[in-house]
Amino acid sequence: MSAELIVPASLLKQQLVAVLRAWGVPDDQADVTAETLTRADLLGIDSHGITLIPLYADLLASGKVTPGAEITVARAFGATAVIDGGAGFGEAPAVRAMDLAVDLAEAHGIGAVGVRNSNHYGAAGVYALQAASRGFIGLSMTAVYGASIVPTFGREPRMGTNPIALAAPAARNQPFLLDMATSTIAIGKLKLAMRTGKRLPEGWALDRDGRPQHDPEQALSDKLMTPLGGSREMGGHKGYGLAAMVEVLCTMLSGASYAPLRPADAKAYNVGHFQLAIHPEAFRDKGDFESDLDDFLDCLRATRPADPDQPVLAPGDPEHAVFARRSREGIPIPHTLIDQVRAIARKAGARFTLDEAGS
Structure with a gap:
């Protein structure tokens, strides 16, 4: 079988x-x-x-999730809003927030919507593509309810994997898509490695003594993950900074909860998200942005490859190919x-x- x-x-x-x-x-x-x-x-x-x-x-x-949550608009001001997720699952308030951000961008050129009192919202790229499917640039990011990224020079976690995704519509091509965790890898990759019995590559996670961790089960238990880049010498401080930036926009801006400072007896995790939509026609004549993005993507793919058997890909190519096949x-x-x-x-x-x- x-x-x-x-x-x-x-x-x-x-x-x-x-x-x-x-x-x-x-x-x-x-x-x-x-x-x-x-x-x-x-x-x-x-x-x-x-x-x-x-x-x-x-x-x-x-008990951290309310299955029958009521999702409401808690604040609205100009081209911005804040949605309260009612402590339910994170996907529905995040989808509503991106829809609202696009509606605001249609009216104002740009729309920014924060979400608080939410939970894990799945894959950031899905929301960015949600905006691109309506002809807008979409930026989506989320804080995470549990700390797992160890700051550069640190030995204990202070932030979640805090992903960032950006999608932009093209005319001839599938949308540009960047979807990345600000840790070297996502926690879900540790789970996949554990299920398939694979050892972790060096630089994905640390053990309690700050050395490379290769056991995915132990890595899941300890949750001591490196920021994007890994060590300071490999640019890990940049990943650390990106994770902190996500926390600022998703947590402090929307009034969500910062995991290390959350009270132990908190009834809900109060996770925060941030959805941003940009109308290309607020900056360019209709079609100009999409045309230039097409040329950019084509130029990236035309790069002479280091290995003839591995052509250069544009951001989003792997995901779009898998989507078509699956x-x-x-x-x-x-x-x-x-x-x-x-x-x-x-x-x-x-x-x-x-x-x-x-x-």
Whole structure:
């Protein structure tokens, strides 16, 4: 038997909706959350798709997530707003925030929306692409409820993996897409390494003595991850600064909670996000930005490669290629994860449908 089951995107979303509804998530929020997780898997961001369901089950059991959350606009001023996520799952308030940011940008040229009282929101790139699909430049970032990045020269974590994503629409090409954690790797990659039995490369994580950690299970337990770049000599201080920048925009600006200073008895994690949309026509005549971006992307791909067998790619090329392939062929899910989701669905009283992919 193959180590993976190939699941059509429609069936994957159906399973996610069933579990979320069984948890008490309202139908509209369940659909948005399931769509966001499915898109992450379609893009090949496997660490932020259905693999998050065990984590979300744990968050729900801990009482840190309110499944029937009410999402509201807490503040509005000019081209800015703040959304309160009601302590629910993070995807629905984040989608609403980016939609609102685009609406504001359509009216004002730019729109910035913060989110507070939220939770883990999945893959940042999905929200950036949400703006690009409407013809706008989208910037999305989020703080993380648990600290895991060790500051340069430090030996204890002070920030989460704090991802950043930017997408921009082109005319002939798929959108430019940058989606990156500000740690050297995302925590989800540690989970994937543990599931597949792979050792961690040097520079991904540290042990308690500050030395390279190669055991993914121990790395997940300790959560002592290097900032993007790793060591100071390799530019890790830049990743540290980027992670801190995300914290400023997502936490302090929106009134969310900074993980190391959060009271131990806090009822909710109060995670913050930041969504920004820019209307290209506020800066250029219609079509000029997209045309120049096309030329830029083509120029990057035309770079003479160091290895003839590995052409130079433009940011977003790998994700768009995986999206096209998985849309046709389905999404591979490890059987170990299938078993976890089956158990979670059974416990929640939700119908389990993923096995239908193999029938």
